[in-house]
Structure formats: C-alpha cells, structure tokens
Amino acid sequence: MSDKSFVRTEMLPELDPPASTVGIVGWMRENLFSSVVNSILTVVSLGFIFYILAGLLPWIFQSEWGATSLTECREIFNEKYGTSHGHACWGVVNDRWLQLLYGFYPDYLYWRVNLALVLTLAALAPILFAEKAPRQMIYLTMAYPFLMPWLLWGGSIWGPICAAAGFVVIFFGYRFVTNIAGSLVGLIVSVLAGIIWWMFIAGTVASGLESVLNIGIEAVESRKFGGFMLALLLGIVAIGCSLPLGILLALGRQSDLLIVKTICVGFIEFIRGVPLITLLFVASLLLNVFLPPGTNFDIILRVMIMMTLFSAAYMAETIRGGLAALPKGQYEGADSLGLNYWQAQRLIIMPQALKISIPGIVSNFIGIFKDTTLVSIIGLFDVIGLSTAIRADTAWNGIYWELFAFIAVLFFIVCFSMSRYSMYLERKLQTGHKR
Amino acid sequence: MTTLTDPPKESFRLSMLIYDTRYRSATIQVVALMGFMLLAAWLISNTLTNLETLGKPISLAFFTEPASYDINQRLLEYDSRDSHLRAAFIGLLNTLVVAVLGCITATILGVLIGVLRLSKNWLVARIMTVYVEMFRNVPVLLWIVLAMAVLIESLPSPRAFRGENPEATMSLFDTVAVTNRGVYIPEALFHNSLGNIHLFGQSSMRFDISLDLVAFLVVLIAGLFVSNKIKQRADKVQEETGERPTTWWQRLAVVFVPIVILLAILGFHLGYPELKGFNFSGGTHMRNSLIALWLALSLYTAAFIAEIVRGGILAISHGQTEAAGALGLRQGRIMSLVVLPQALRVIIPPMISNYLNLTKNSSLAIAVGYMDITGTLGGITMNQTGRELECVVLLMGVYLLISLSISFVMNWYNKRVALVER
Numbered sequence: 001m002s003d004k005s006f007v008r009t010e011m012l013p014e015l016d017p018p019a020s021t022v023g024i025v026g027w028m029r030e031n032l033f034s035s036v037v038n039s040i041l042t043v044v045s046l047g048f049i050f051y052i053l054a055g056l057l058p059w060i061f062q063s064e065w066g067a068t069s070l071t072e073c074r075e076i077f078n079e080k081y082g083t084s085h086g087h088a089c090w091g092v093v094n095d096r097w098l099q100l101l102y103g104f105y106p107d108y109l110y111w112r113v114n115l116a117l118v119l120t121l122a123a124l125a126p127i128l129f130a131e132k133a134p135r136q137m138i139y140l141t142m143a144y145p146f147l148m149p150w151l152l153w154g155g156s157i158w159g160p161i162c163a164a165a166g167f168v169v170i171f172f173g174y175r176f177v178t179n180i181a182g183s184l185v186g187l188i189v190s191v192l193a194g195i196i197w198w199m200f201i202a203g204t205v206a207s208g209l210e211s212v213l214n215i216g217i218e219a220v221e222s223r224k225f226g227g228f229m230l231a232l233l234l235g236i237v238a239i240g241c242s243l244p245l246g247i248l249l250a251l252g253r254q255s256d257l258l259i260v261k262t263i264c265v266g267f268i269e270f271i272r273g274v275p276l277i278t279l280l281f282v283a284s285l286l287l288n289v290f291l292p293p294g295t296n297f298d299i300i301l302r303v304m305i306m307m308t309l310f311s312a313a314y315m316a317e318t319i320r321g322g323l324a325a326l327p328k329g330q331y332e333g334a335d336s337l338g339l340n341y342w343q344a345q346r347l348i349i350m351p352q353a354l355k356i357s358i359p360g361i362v363s364n365f366i367g368i369f370k371d372t373t374l375v376s377i378i379g380l381f382d383v384i385g386l387s388t389a390i391r392a393d394t395a396w397n398g399i400y401w402e403l404f405a406f407i408a409v410l411f412f413i414v415c416f417s418m419s420r421y422s423m424y425l426e427r428k429l430q431t432g433h434k435r
Numbered sequence: 436m437t438t439l440t441d442p443p444k445e446s447f448r449l450s451m452l453i454y455d456t457r458y459r460s461a462t463i464q465v466v467a468l469m470g471f472m473l474l475a476a477w478l479i480s481n482t483l484t485n486l487e488t489l490g491k492p493i494s495l496a497f498f499t500e501p502a503s504y505d506i507n508q509r510l511l512e513y514d515s516r517d518s519h520l521r522a523a524f525i526g527l528l529n530t531l532v533v534a535v536l537g538c539i540t541a542t543i544l545g546v547l548i549g550v551l552r553l554s555k556n557w558l559v560a561r562i563m564t565v566y567v568e569m570f571r572n573v574p575v576l577l578w579i580v581l582a583m584a585v586l587i588e589s590l591p592s593p594r595a596f597r598g599e600n601p602e603a604t605m606s607l608f609d610t611v612a613v614t615n616r617g618v619y620i621p622e623a624l625f626h627n628s629l630g631n632i633h634l635f636g637q638s639s640m641r642f643d644i645s646l647d648l649v650a651f652l653v654v655l656i657a658g659l660f661v662s663n664k665i666k667q668r669a670d671k672v673q674e675e676t677g678e679r680p681t682t683w684w685q686r687l688a689v690v691f692v693p694i695v696i697l698l699a700i701l702g703f704h705l706g707y708p709e710l711k712g713f714n715f716s717g718g719t720h721m722r723n724s725l726i727a728l729w730l731a732l733s734l735y736t737a738a739f740i741a742e743i744v745r746g747g748i749l750a751i752s753h754g755q756t757e758a759a760g761a762l763g764l765r766q767g768r769i770m771s772l773v774v775l776p777q778a779l780r781v782i783i784p785p786m787i788s789n790y791l792n793l794t795k796n797s798s799l800a801i802a803v804g805y806m807d808i809t810g811t812l813g814g815i816t817m818n819q820t821g822r823e824l825e826c827v828v829l830l831m832g833v834y835l836l837i838s839l840s841i842s843f844v845m846n847w848y849n850k851r852v853a854l855v856e857r
Contacts (some may be wrong), residue, residue: 045558184453259464263471274831275795277809281830285823287486293808319720369840370574375803377576384576391584399508400584408573415572 057087059401067091069395078110092396093406096354099390100406103226105383109218111152113229117150120236128421145240152225152233156216158209162202172195199413222300226381228410234300235369238307242368243361245308246315251345252318254323264316271313276371279306284378303375311368318364322357323349330422362422382405455525481761486824497525497820498639504815506806508722511643519816520639526811528832533728534794534809534837540733541793542786545740550770552745563741570738575796578735583727583803593714605708612708612715617722619708619715623647626702665689675740701737724805729796734792740786748774749781779852786846791838798834808833 020026032042033267062081068072073089081087093100100111117413121143146160210216217289225233252264271279283306288296326349334344354361378383387403392395450463486492501517502522510528511523531596570578593614595601603614612619629646655691673679708718751774759773798809806814808830817826 019629021822032554034555034672041554041556041559045562048559156450162657167754183656252793257460257464257467259468259471263467270835272791272833275798275834276799276810277801278813278827278831281823281827289482289489289824292481293485293488321853367574370572373576375573384574384580388580398588399707400581400588404577404581411568411574411577412572419572 004244028273055086062086063088063090065090065094067220068095070399072399073378088405089404090402092390092399096386096390096394097406099227100383100403101228101387103230104224105220105226105229107360109220112151112154112217115209116148116230119147119151122234136304149222150217151166152220153222154217154219156206156214157212158206158215163204166194166202166203169197177305181274221334222298224301227317227386228377228383228407230300230380231369231372231411232414234304234372234375235365237304238311238368238372239365241304241308242311243365245312246319247350249312249316250319250323253320268313269383272308272317274308276310276374277377278376279310280378282306299380303380307368307372310371311364314364314367315361316355318360319353319419322353322355325356326352355431358422358429360408362418366418369410369415369418383410483823491821493825495825497822497825500820502816504819506811508725508806511641518639519812522816523639523808523812523829526806526808529725529805530794530797530800530809530837531808532806533646533732533797533800535724536729537729537732537793537797538738538790539741540729541736541789544733544737547739547743549741549744550748552741553748557652563670567738571737572741575731576799576802577635578801579728579802580729582731586722586723586727587615592616593710596710596715605632610705610707612710612718615723616714617720618726619718619720620690621705621707622717622719624704624706626704630702639800650697651686651694654693655690658693661689662686676715720807724800724803727803728800728805732793732796735796736789739789739792743782743785743789744778747778750781751777776852783845783849787842787849789846791841795834795836796840 002097010403020029023310024087033039064073064076064087067076067089068091070089070092073087073091074084075090077084077087098107098110104411105113122137126135126137126141143164146164150157150160170190170193173190174186177184177189180186183188249264252260253268255261255264280303282295283302284299287302287305330348330352331344339347352398373382373384376382376388379385381389387407389398390403446585449586450834452458498520499518500515502519504522505515506513506522506525506529508529509525510532511525524749548566549558552562552567554563590613593612593616596605596612596614611623625647634640634644635641638650665686669680669682690731706717708715708720754779755773756769759769765774797807798813800807801809801814804810812826813830819821820826
C-alpha cells in the first residue's frame with residue numbers, strides 16, 4: 001500500500017457554455033424550437049407574418065402621396081406598376097389631414113388650437129410627472145380650465161375671468177366666515193356665495209366690463225369644431241371632470257347614509273346599464289326639453305355633460321373596487337387617530353384606493369377617449385364623421401383603408417401612450433404590497 | 436366614527452342637527468332627499484311645460500300606427516304595414532341575435548388568444564400581443580365602419596358569379612355565396628315539416644315557433660341527459676372497481692343516433708342559395724351589416740377577453756401547476772383540471788362586464804344600418820313620429836332590462852362556480 005494519492009494542484013480554466021444554449025442560437029432553441037409543437041407553431045407564425053408583411057409593406061411603401069383624387073391615384077399606379085390594386089393612395093391623407101385634425105375650424109386660427117394643446121400638456125405636467133416638473137407650473141394648471149375654453153371658443157376675456165373669480169369668492173369667503181363661525185358654516189356660506197356669484201352676478205359683471213374695456217379674440221362657433229381636435233377636447237373634459245365626480249359617487253355608494261347610497265347606486269346602475277349612444281341621444285334631442293323653456297345651450301357642451309356623467313359612473317365602480325380592496329385596518333387606523341370622515345378620506349383612504357385602482361382608472365380613460373368617436377352618430381363631425389364625408393366626396397369616393405389607417409394610428413398613439421404611462425405610474429407608486 | 440352610548444344630558448338645540456354626529460347623518464339624508472326630489476320635480480315640470488309648448492304631450496299611441504318602413508334583416512315575418520311596436524320588437528330580436536353571436540365568437544377567440552399569449556413560443560406570444568394592443572387601442576366604431584367598408588368594397592358582387600367563366604365562385608362545395616350584399620348560407624328545410632305554432636294571434640308580438648326546431652331541441656336535450664347519466668354510472672363503476680368502462684361510443688350514439696333518426700323522419704334537406712336574375716335566392720341571407728357588426732364586435736371584445744383570461748391564468752399560483760405536475764398529470768390535463776377551474780373564478784366577473792359591453796356596443800349598429808332596436812325604435816321610428824322622449828326613454832329601459840338580465844344570469848352562474856368559503 002502506498003500512501004500516494006492524487007490531488008489536483010491547478011484548476012482547469014472555465015469553459016464557455018455550449019454554443020447551443022447561449023446567444024442567438026440558444027435563445028431560438030429555448031423560445032422558438034423547444035419542442036415539435038413549438039417548432040410547428042413557429043413555422044406557421046413565420047408564414048403568417050410573411051403573408052401579412054408581403055401584402056402590407058408594398059401597399060404602404062409603393063404608394064402615392066401627391067394625388068388629389070382617387071382616379072388620379074389609379075392612373076399613376078397603372079402607369080408605374082401596371083395595376084391600380086395593392087397600393088396605398090396616401091394622397092387623401094395629404095389632401096385632408098388638416099381637416100381630419102381640426103374639422104372646420106378657421107385655418108388662420110389653427111394656432112389657437114395648437115396653443116391649447118401645448119397648454120394642455122403643460123398643465124398636465126405637474127400632475128403626471130409631479131417630481132420632475134417645476135412647482136410653479138401648478139398655477140398654470142389652475143388657470144388652464146378657464147384659459148383653454150377661451151382659446152378654443154374665443155370671445156371676450158371677461159367671461160372666463162369672471163368664472164374664475166367665483167373660486168376666488170369661495171376661497172376668501174371660506175377664510176373670512178370660518179374665522180367667525182367655524183369651518184362647516186364657512187363651507188356652506190362660501191359655496192352658496194360662489195353659486196350666487198356664478199348664477200346671478202358673474203354674467204352682469206362680465207358684460208359690464210366688456211362694455212368698458214373690450215378685450216377679446218375672434219369667436220368660433222361650436223359647429224366649426226371637429227376632427228381629432230374634438231375627440232381630444234371631449235376626452236380631456238370628460239376625463240378631467242369624471243374623476244372627482246366618480247370619487248364622490250364611489251364614496252356615496254360606500255356610505256352608511258341610506259338615502260345618499262340609494263341615489264348613488266341608482267345613478268351608477270342606470271348609467272352603466274344603457275349604451276352611451278342613448279345618452280348622446282338625450283344630449284342631442286332631450287336635454288333642452290328637461291331644462292327651463294327657452295334654454296338652448298351648445299351641443300358640444302351638452303355632449304360633454306353626458307360623457308362626463310357616463311364616464312363618472314364607470315369611474316365610481318373602479319374606485320369602489322379600490323376602496324373595497326383596502327384592509328379594514330386602514331379605516332380603523334384613521335378612526336383611532338381621531339380624524340373625521342373627510343380627513344380620513346383625504347389623507348389615508350383615497351391615496352391608497354386610487355393607487356390600487358390606477359390600471360382600472362386608466363383603462364376607463366382610454367375607453368372614454370375612444371368613445372368620443374360616437375358623437376359622429378349624432379351628427380358632429382369628428383374624425384369618423386369626417387371620414388364618411390370625405391368618402392362621399394366625388395374625388396375620394398371609394399377610398400377607405402388609407403383614411404381608416406390614419407385615424408387608427410391617431411387613436412393608437414394616444415391610447416397606447418396612456419396605457420404605457422399607467423404602467424410607469426404603477427411601477428413608481430409601488431410600495432411593496434406586491435410579493 | 437364616534438358613537439355615544441349615553442343619552443344626552445342637555446336638552447335638544449337646533450345647532451345639534453349639524454354639530455352632533457347622532458343627528459347629523461339624519462340631517463344630511465333629509466337634505467339630500469329634499470334636494471334630489473326638488474331636482475326631479477324641477478326636471479319633470481320643465482319637461483311637461485316644454486312638451487306642452489311643443490304640442491306633443493306624452494303618449495304611446497304612435498306604437499299602434501303602421502311603421503311604413505322595411506326591416507331587411509329579420510328573424511320573424513314583418514312588413515311595412517306592421518305597427519311601430521312590431522318594428523321595435525323585430526329590432527330587439529336583431530339586437531339579441533348579434534349580441535349572442537358576438538358573445539360566443541368573442542369568448543372562443545378571446546380564450547384562444549389569451550392562452551396563446553402565454554405561450555412559451557416567443558413568436559406566437561408576440562403576435563397575440565400585437566393583436567390585443569391593436570384592437571384595444573382603436574375605437575370599436577372604427578372597426579365596425581372599417582369591416583363594413585371592406586365587406587362592401589372588396590367582395591365580389593352577385594353579378595360576378597354569372598356566366599360561363601365567372602370571376603367568383605361559391606365556396607364550400609358551392610353551398611355558401613360570399614358577396615358584397617352579404618353571405619348566403621344553406622337553410623334547413625323539411626319535407627314533412629311539423630308546422631309552426633302561432634303565438635299571440637295577430638298582435639304585434641306574434642311569434643312563430645317551428646315545431647321542427649322544438650322536436651330537435653327536445654331530442655338533443657334528452658340525448659345529452661342520457662349521456663350524462665352514462666358518465667355518472669361510469670364514474671360510479673370507476674370509484675367502486677378502479678376501472679373505467681369505455682363509454683365514449685355509447686355517449687356519442689345516445690346523442691347522435693336519435694337526432695339522425697328524427698332528421699330522417701322529418702325529411703331534412705338543405706336549401707342552397709342559387710343565382711337567379713340579379714341576385715341570389717334561397718338559403719339564408721346574412722346581410723353585410725350583420726356580418727360587419729358581428730365580426731367587429733367579436734374581434735374587438737376578444738382582445739379584452741384575452742387579457743382577462745391571461746390575467747386569470749397568471750393569478751393561479753405556479754405551485755398549483757407544479758403540484759399537478761408532481762401528481763403526474765400531463766400539460767393538457769393540468770390546464771383543464773387544475774388551472775382553468777381555478778382561473779374561472781377570477782375570470783367570470785370581468786367577463787360578465789365584457790358581455791354587457793358587447794351588448795351595449797351592438798347599439799353602434801346604427802352606423803352601418805343594421806336594424807337593431809337602436810335602428811328601429813331609436814332611429815326610424817323616432818324620426819318618423821317625432822316622439823323623442825318616449826322613444827329614448829323606452830330604448831334606455833330595454834337596454835337596462837337586457838343588462839340587468841345578463842348580469843343576473845351570469846352572477847347566478849358565478850355563485851355556482853365560486854369557492855364555498857366559510
């Protein structure tokens with residue numbers, strides 16, 4: 001027996017993993033050809049993609065941008081490719097894109113619409129990217145609800161200023177009365193004062209100021225609004241107004257007060273049970289019937305009201321889901337701190353409930369934005385209404401793919417960015433509830 | 436909320452209505468109720484005054500007047516001499532047809548796409564993602580209008596089927612004609628038909644029930660019932676002896692043999708569409724508007740259903756799959772026996788709201804001229820009679836009723852499959 005033993009003194013160098021498990025080959029083996037079924041699926045999908053692209057790419061790129069009518073397009077295609085089929089005639093988009101975007105808005109006033117859009121983005125910045133935008137921008141956000149309608153509809157500047165003054169009245173009224181008679185009385189008195197200001201005083205003051213000092217820009221009638229701008233306008237207003245209304249409705253539905261609860265439940269279930277079309281019928285045909293004789297207000301405003309109500313009912317249900325998902329301990333914690341109902345909602349319940357329901361809220365936003373196209377059915381010229389009108393035009397009679405592709409891309413960009421933003425927000429607000 | 440149990444020491448003061456939590460809720464409720472009633476009264480009185488000035492007080496008398504317009508796609512017989520009520524009824528049936536067809540197709544497509552989106556195959560999963568994003572981010576109205584435009588513009592006209600060397604031919608062994616006026620499919624005909632039962636006499640709601648269909652359904656249900664019994668017996672035998680008797684051929688026979696016999700007795704044959712003159716005749720004609728609406732609604736809703744299905748499957752913890760694998764189940768059985776039954780509980784509630792949405796979206800039929808209830812009651816009838824208030828209110832009522840029934844039925848089903856907890 002010898003006591004010799006073999007001990008390795010040096011380590012072998014590390015080898016690269018087999019070529020078939022790393023890099024592009026490994027990835028393909030793993031993801032595309034891991035089994036027979038998978039390989040078949042891959043081949044079928046490749047064939048499918050090839051089929052689609054083979055049809056789509058020549059259609060998109062072997063196209064004509066300059067033509068001013070479909071017949072001209074077809075002549076060009078016949079000359080160039082020998083057939084008039086299978087080529088996109090983008091001339092229609094080139095010819096009508098301004099109309100598709102702005103409707104019948106006067107073309108020398110397009111800058112106002114553009115400015116309003118820029119303002120919208122600027123006003124949204126402090127809300128959407130709170131930590132990146134400068135704090136002072138919040139003043140712009142506060143002025144925005146009065147600035148935007150003035151820019152779009154035009155007219156005297158005193159109207160929006162007097163409307164905004166109502167909030168100043170409420171604010172100082174609240175400060176002043178609260179010092180004397182307590183917060184609840186202060187709230188009631190100041191809100192009443194605001195309502196009285198808006199209903200009876202604001203109009204007179206505005207017309208008085210206008211006769212003294214007439215500052216204003218050219219007024220544009222509502223029936224000139226149209227195109228994608230109308231979708232954006234309706235979408236922004238419905239989204240902006242429906243969130244607070246939806247929160248109130250959700251709180252009302254969760255409330256202990258039987259009558260308040262019944263009213264809220266009735267409203268929500270009614271709105272959710274009927275299609276938006278019928279509500280738009282109400283806006284276009286009936287709203288004037290429900291209001292005092294002689295009232296006749298703008299069709300766009302009527303549509304805005306109905307869309308806001310519609311969206312608010314859906315929003316309320318989404319937020320109710322968030323409220324229901326909160327652990328009971330959060331409510332009890334708020335009570336044990338001695339917070340009253342509104343304080344508890346504002347500081348503890350709502351921030352968490354809203355955070356939970358972000359995906360639902362954003363998909364509601366996307367839904368309501370897409371639903372703005374329905375106004376074409378009650379005769380407003382939004383993008384789809386305009387596309388029908390363009391297709392009825394003799395120059396472009398028979399064109400459809402190109403127009404619909406353009407509209408679809410417009411909506412896709414806005415909706416897709418909204419959904420991506422919601423995912424970003426979810427990640428940002430992640431506070432570790434997820435496993 | 437703070438609640439006092441002791442009775443108040445001091446006597447009641449008016450300010451306690453606001454400041455005392457015991458009375459405050461009552462005060463708020465009373466104020467809310469009064470506000471609500473005032474608002475309602477204000478709206479109603481405005482409406483009555485306005486309608487009086489317009490000279491059309493609320494009345495439903497127009498329902499019995501002849502509608503004098505035609506409805507081309509219909510389930511029951513109808514002509515333009517029939518009343519507005521009959522037209523609305525036909526429209527309602529059309530709404531239900533497209534809703535049911537759409538829900539079935541959307542579910543099948545949606546489940547398929549949702550499962551495929553989770554596929555291990557990278558390419559397949561990506562294609563499904565593109566599908567879902569494409570349909571979710573573009574308005575449904577655009578899809579409907581697009582589907583209609585494509586059907587009208589890209590399909591051959593009936594004229595193209597004529598002549599010695601026609602440009603277009605009928606598909607599926609010359610049984611289905613796909614034209615730009617719609618799709619003609621074979622219809623079921625019977626040599627010795629049992630006839631129809633007429634319900635409700637000559638009223639607007641008259642309804643024909645085909646006895647052939649009733650007989651078919653009765654035999655089918657009886658067959659399924661017996662087949663179910665055979666399965667139960669097989670289960671019992673398996674539990675007692677450990678061996679499962681082969682029953683698939685018995686079960687198939689029990690369902691299909693009686694049906695075949697019944698069809699033979701009734702003299703079943705198919706009526707094929709034939710080109711006559713300028714158009715096809717015979718067969719069942721499904722109009723473009725119906726197909727466009729059905730197609731667009733199903734494809735659109737399928738994208739949403741796919742996401743729900745995907746979410747539901749992802750919600751099932753991976754441990755369940757692994758445990759099932761450890762028991763020796765194969766991939767397909769893991770899905771059907773372990774994952775899907777659990778995922779179903781997560782999936783059903785949002786699925787209900789998608790069915791509701793599809794039904795409500797079917798009101799967009801008005802954009803392509805499909806005569807559903809929005810097209811009849813809320814469209815032509817409203818325009819002809821000028822009775823906006825009555826028509827819109829009734830329209831809303833009908834949709835509300837449909838929505839409530841769907842959610843009632845689906846919630847009942849949800850309760851049935853829900854986990855029984857404490």
